[in-house]
Amino acid sequence: MGKPTMINILGSLLLFCSVSLANQEIDRVIYLPGQPENVNFAHYSGYVTVNKSAGRALFYWFIESPSNPESKPLVLWLNGGPGCSSIAYGAAEEIGPFRINPNGKTLYMNPYAWNKRTAVANLLFLESPAGVGFSYSNTSSDLYTAGDSKTAEDSYRFLQRWFNRFPQYKYRDFYIAGESYAGHYVPQLSQLIHRRNEGIANPVMKFKGFMVGNGVTDVYYDLIGTFEYWWTRGLISDSTYKRLNDSCPESSIRASACKKALDVAKSEIGNIDPYSIYTHPCNTTGEIWRNVRAHYVSDQMFLSEALPWLKRAYDPCTQRYSREYFNLPEVQKALHANKTNIPYPWDICSDIVEYNWVDSQRSMLPIYQELIEAGLRIWVYSGDTDAVVPVTATRYSLGALKLPAVTKWYPWYDKEKVGGWSEVYKGLTFVTIRGSGHEVPLHRLRQAFILFNHFLNNKPMPRKTLNVQMVQSS
Amino acid sequence: MGKPTMINILGSLLLFCSVSLANQEIDRVIYLPGQPENVNFAHYSGYVTVNKSAGRALFYWFIESPSNPESKPLVLWLNGGPGCSSIAYGAAEEIGPFRINPNGKTLYMNPYAWNKRTAVANLLFLESPAGVGFSYSNTSSDLYTAGDSKTAEDSYRFLQRWFNRFPQYKYRDFYIAGESYAGHYVPQLSQLIHRRNEGIANPVMKFKGFMVGNGVTDVYYDLIGTFEYWWTRGLISDSTYKRLNDSCPESSIRASACKKALDVAKSEIGNIDPYSIYTHPCNTTGEIWRNVRAHYVSDQMFLSEALPWLKRAYDPCTQRYSREYFNLPEVQKALHANKTNIPYPWDICSDIVEYNWVDSQRSMLPIYQELIEAGLRIWVYSGDTDAVVPVTATRYSLGALKLPAVTKWYPWYDKEKVGGWSEVYKGLTFVTIRGSGHEVPLHRLRQAFILFNHFLNNKPMPRKTLNVQMVQSS
Structure with a gap:
């Protein structure tokens, strides 16, 4: 040539x-x-x-x-x-x-x-x-x-x-x-x-x-700020606030003391929508607790057992509509999606991906x-x-x-x-x-x-x- | 006898x-x-x-x-x-x-x-x-x-x-x-x-x-908590939060440094209803700023110039209806009120009483x-x-x-x-x-x-x- x-x-x-x-x-x-x-x-x-x-x-x-x-x-x-x-x-x-x-x-x-x-x-x-x-x-x-x-x-x-x-x-x-x-x-x-x-x-x-x-920006500062948010909104007790601050931000959130404090916090907070604390969840409140996942995945681990709702964002109602719509075969065809027949339905979030996350700065x-x-x-x-x-x-x-x-x-x-x-x-x-x-x-x-x-x-x-x-x- | x-x-x-x-x-x-x-x-x-x-x-x-x-x-x-x-x-x-x-x-x-x-x-x-x-x-x-x-x-x-x-x-x-x-x-x-x-x-x-x-319970603790509330809701800047904490709770709220910090806070907070921060004020938002009065009247003084909205509670609309209703002569008569012809109209709050408050624990x-x-x-x-x-x-x-x-x-x-x-x-x-x-x-x-x-x-x-x-x- x-x-x-x-x-x-x-x-x-x-x-x-x-x-x-x-x-x-x-x-x-x-x-x-x-x-x-x-x-x-x-x-x-x-x-x-x-x-x-x-x-x-x-x-x-x-x-x-x-x-x-x-x-x-x-x-x-x-x-x-x-x-x-x-x-x-x-x-x-x-x-x-x-x-x-x-x-x-x-x-x-x-x-x-x-x-x-x-x-x-x-x-x-x-x-x-x-x-x-x-x-x-x-x-x-x-x-x-x-x-x-x-x-x-x-x-x-x-x-x-x-x-x-x-x-x-x-x-x-x-x-x-x-x-x-x-x-x-x-x-x-x-x-x-x-x-x-x-x-x-x-x-x-x-x-x-x-x-x-x-x-999610910085594990230490985010946790400090999150716990203060919970306390100042009256979501948790004085003693749990102290326990969280004493046991979580400096150490790993996987540490047993931190996990226990998060468990107490969870029970104190109760059944609100943590993503929008002054609105009520959708009728099917069960949705809120499904498909749990975590934001703080530093140190290759997951908060989800400790704090199942410290999770991704959603609207419990609209996510239901999404799950239905994007699984319609005609919708997938129109979007040129799922051409390879993926062996699981389309979902809003993947538990497998989240639970096995290997690195998080x-x-x-x-x-x-x-x-x-x-x-x-x-x-x-x-x-x-x-x-x-x-x-x-x-x-x-x-x-x-x-x-x-x-x-x-x-x-x-x-x-x-x-x-x-x-x-x-x-x-x-x-x-x-x-x-x-x-x-x-x-x-x-x-x-x-x-x-x-x-x-x-x-x-x-x-x-x-x-x-x-x-x-x-x- | x-x-x-x-x-x-x-x-x-x-x-x-x-x-x-x-x-x-x-x-x-x-x-x-x-x-x-x-x-x-x-x-x-x-x-x-x-x-x-x-x-x-x-x-x-x-x-x-x-x-x-x-x-x-x-x-x-x-x-x-x-x-x-x-x-x-x-x-x-x-x-x-x-x-x-x-x-x-x-x-x-x-x-x-x-x-x-x-x-x-x-x-x-x-x-x-x-x-x-x-x-x-x-x-x-x-x-x-x-x-x-x-x-x-x-x-x-x-x-x-x-x-x-x-x-x-x-x-x-x-x-x-x-x-x-x-x-x-x-x-x-x-x-x-x-x-x-x-x-x-x-x-x-x-x-x-x-x-x-x-x-209103305790000047020192109430102020600490109020400033933290403002900061954690994002109403004020980091620097103003620090200024407020440095100059107000320990000293008198009448002290010039505190008053100045409160002025800055006021301008940062803007035109919200401080009594209900996530709702909108009534149409006639002007009402909010009227008849200013103070909660913290310790030391025989008043915050009102410094922070005119740090005041009593109201609903800016319903208070307007009250002002109209309770000034109707037939209402006053029915209530056996104002029999002595008080020389001022009935109002929701009295500026005179507040501004001249002489003792506050x-x-x-x-x-x-x-x-x-x-x-x-x-x-x-x-x-x-x-x-x-x-x-x-x-x-x-x-x-x-x-x-x-x-x-x-x-x-x-x-x-x-x-x-x-x-x-x-x-x-x-x-x-x-x-x-x-x-x-x-x-x-x-x-x-x-x-x-x-x-x-x-x-x-x-x-x-x-x-x-x-x-x-x-x-």
Whole structure:
């Protein structure tokens, strides 16, 4: 073969592009069973193989913005667990355009979907790691060896190949967002992308920053803050508060004294929804206690026996609808999902993946430091009525970064009502959402939408002076 | 005059009784303007002179139980401020049978009124001290010299004379309850009654115990707990939290550093309803900032300039209806109120009384200790979404009593839902009400009613095991 000519190069590129475009066209979702009439955006779903020899493939659902998707950024959304599906949570009950009706068969539109309205984004949902949702591995041991590192590596590999399938998104502004145990996934994947982009002038993944909500961040500070949250809400006794603080944060949460203290705490707290402490659980309260899983998986162990509800986020009702809908054969066909006949039903979370999690970094704070220094846009938010990864946990974790305040703590407003509070630190913006549980876009649709827009536009949350009447009468 | 004969004595007693009964008959409320149809209980209102030479008279509203009032205990209810009316709060928007419609002219029945249903009580509302509501003094300096001591003394005098007007309530089981700054009034009056009853075999006031809700208790512990509440709810910044703790609890809240820190806190908190932090204020949010008053009046000074909302309880809408209704001449006439043409309109709270408050005990804890030792029934409760006298404040204050736990912290249930939490200490029962603001019977009618019944029956709050389905699925 001689030197490549310009004609050769262009030809190859065209061939490559048409193959890519053909591949993405295969993934296009033509019609989703039970969908409402006003679907005015393109969406795609399918598999990206991340390890051919192991037969490991991750399932994604990609939803474009209805207007000018080519001018809008790309946002990858991740849910936590570990072991929980971003389709079940992010797409179906939080930020995605479709919500499932209680019949488990039909859909309706989310008025505050993050792909819609003004200035928003194209949304990529990923079920990660293999073993979660429709994502699978033909090497069954993969499901028993998942952990932080492999999740980040597989997600990175997924992104590389996904960008090849959707080349029109290469060099597009790219963000990552997620909640709960994705408090690990999001910074870890961000760090990987950032490091591998270093030295490249115009990287394919034009990574701009990330946002984490009610995220697991640092075992020590999160625990201190969680116990204080429980005590200050009156969920636990004085003596149990002391026992928890004496036995858990400094030692391993697996230590017997800590486990016992957590058992007492559990019985004191009783049958509330810890993800949203002032609302009532769905009728079938049994759901709350099912499919237990853990957020604090440091030291390769699990809290689930000790504290079965210290778990992933959910709405006990909507998750039921999801379980029904995404197991309908016609839905799976429409989504190009489960082509290999996975030997278990699709579920919102995988117990196997979670219970066998092999590595969990104790702290994300060094990653925050690295990526703040790199100048990435970093926002952290917290729904403030969540007792699982509570606002106090996040405050203590972020406090340990000792970032100077640029704009001091202030209430942010929506329609003259306090939506929550915010402080802009050097390199990081923190936002709380008042009265919201763990899944902020589920509990506070409109406020979450405002938050997302301000994150994308890198604008501090809206500050409002009191209206005239109030100032006059005070 | 010779020795009194038995006939003479009996005659005098009968005369005395008929005079008393005639006096109470004068106070009977025949018809209240705009009242609903189903009023099936007797009620009375009017004045009791507590100091004849000064012309000081306190206004009361007494509401009997509809069924067998003669077998039910008597409960005195007090609201705080200082300077606020128990008619405005307790009677009209909390525990009384009548609630005012938004038109300010008609009434409807409160389904969970504390005088109604099973096993409840006869309710006595008192506007105290003179200068509050319809209570007045012909010696205007009285309004400028109100304080804890005089309030207790006048209330005691009121009770003595009220029992003479309603002799059928003498020797009847008698309780006192109240909220907010009545966290002072209730224990102080209880102490007075207890002390003056000592050595009397069968006292007229058969005082059995008291209950305080979201009550101001101890300046130091209350402040520590209030600041922690603000921080853990994300209402204030880390730095302001530190400033408040450094400058307020140990020193006087009037100290300039503390005042400045409170100013910063105020601006950080913004326009929320501090009495119920997760609900929205009424449309006319201006109401919230009106008629400012203070709870922490120790050292004879006032917080109001520093923190105008750290004030008495209210519902900004219902208080507007009260202001309209109780100023209607026909209502005042029906209630035998304002017979002397008080030179200012009836209002929910008196600024004059509050701003000139002359004495406020720093701590109620010594009184608690004394009355616990005396074996009185003492219950303390807390609506847990109140930022003004928050649950943490009460926990720190009660914690300082170092009472041993008899029944450890547990969730109490109503209809299989967690109503709040409770711990039974030796000599004192503490109950929280989940998701309730400052005025518990306003925010959580049913839960407050359950609480009151359990207090009267001296039964711990209902403990429920999880239902079968939940246990099985966990």
